[in-house]
Amino acid sequence: MSFQGYLKTIKSKTGKDAAGFRKMAEEKGFTQNGELKASTKAGDIVQWLKDDFELGHGHAMAIYALLKGIKNEDSD
Template identity: 40%
Template sequence: MSFQTYLDNAEKQTGITPRGFLDLVAGRNLTKHGEIVAWLKTEHGLGHGHATAIARLATKGPEFVAEHHTGGVLHLDGLAARTGQ
């Protein structure tokens, strides 16, 4: 499963876009990968893989993730923002 697919599936499950998750993590002042994963699993019911993807996005930043995991293309504004979805 691609990194973007993990983000898209987390959005489908929760209704929260990747950018929305970034805002939520920042608002809670969560900075450590493990604490973000635990919070996402507990508060949002995400599985480990989906929570890990969002935690990596939050801790490493969108630019790093785009460069290292998605071939330079990363969609953070949700499925509805993309045409054809």
């Protein structure tokens, strides 16, 4: 699945887009000023997304990649 496919499925399932997840991550203390905190681990993000949104591991890791800056909304 392409990164765009992941984002589309995530939005369909949760109603949240990339900006929404960025905002929620900031509110939860995972990020600060749009940057992932050094203390935030992938497992923290994955667990949050599994618990709150019932996302699978791959979809949760896509959001982690987005928050970490590895990928963005335009990535393939």
